[in-house]
Amino acid sequence: MPDYDKRVLTLWGCIGVFLAYSLFLQFYPHPTKLDRTLDAVIYVDKDPSSVTKTLVRLKGTYFRPIWSKEQFDGRILIKGIPLTKTYSPFSVTATERRNGIHLSTLAYQSSRNEFEHSLIYYSPLFSKLAITAPASWVGNSDPHKSIVIVAPASTYEEAQAVLDSMRAKFGEGFYPPQR
Numbered sequence: 001m002p003d004y005d006k007r008v009l010t011l012w013g014c015i016g017v018f019l020a021y022s023l024f025l026q027f028y029p030h031p032t033k034l035d036r037t038l039d040a041v042i043y044v045d046k047d048p049s050s051v052t053k054t055l056v057r058l059k060g061t062y063f064r065p066i067w068s069k070e071q072f073d074g075r076i077l078i079k080g081i082p083l084t085k086t087y088s089p090f091s092v093t094a095t096e097r098r099n100g101i102h103l104s105t106l107a108y109q110s111s112r113n114e115f116e117h118s119l120i121y122y123s124p125l126f127s128k129l130a131i132t133a134p135a136s137w138v139g140n141s142d143p144h145k146s147i148v149i150v151a152p153a154s155t156y157e158e159a160q161a162v163l164d165s166m167r168a169k170f171g172e173g174f175y176p177p178q179r
Helices: 003-027 156-170
Strands: 032-044 052-063 071-078 096-098 101-109 115-122 129-134 146-151
Touching: 032 071, 032 156, 052 146, 101 156, 129 156, 146 156
Parallel strands: none
Antiparallel strands: 032 052, 032 146, 052 071, 096 101, 101 115, 115 129, 129 146
């Protein structure tokens, strides 16, 4: 076989290997099992006196495809918020990602087709998270109030430090806004 034919075959072989590897990276979701519990606080937005310590447990699988949206399939259980245990969760899919902070909707559905939803900001693998939800999740009937759940934190000051670091990375549009 002439040298030219060998070079062409080698080139096509390299292109084939590159395409196979690219397809693998594109479609393989890189799953990571998560089962972690974070110390957290819940408070009514802008009311430091309402802080309550709680725990957030994440149990499920975190998928990190290279060129598509990250997703968490599993449960996010928040101690003291019964609906996170009794309602069925939807997958948490990153709708926006800025500087390592992801934004998504955290949604639950009851057996009677009632829906509850909130915003969730989180860092990769949920090492930090901030959830903004209706105050009705903790029994507050004021429709104009919301709660904030922040982890890891055990005081209002720690929660504000976590929010500040996430806000600095995410930039404009982070909620809750600067205190």
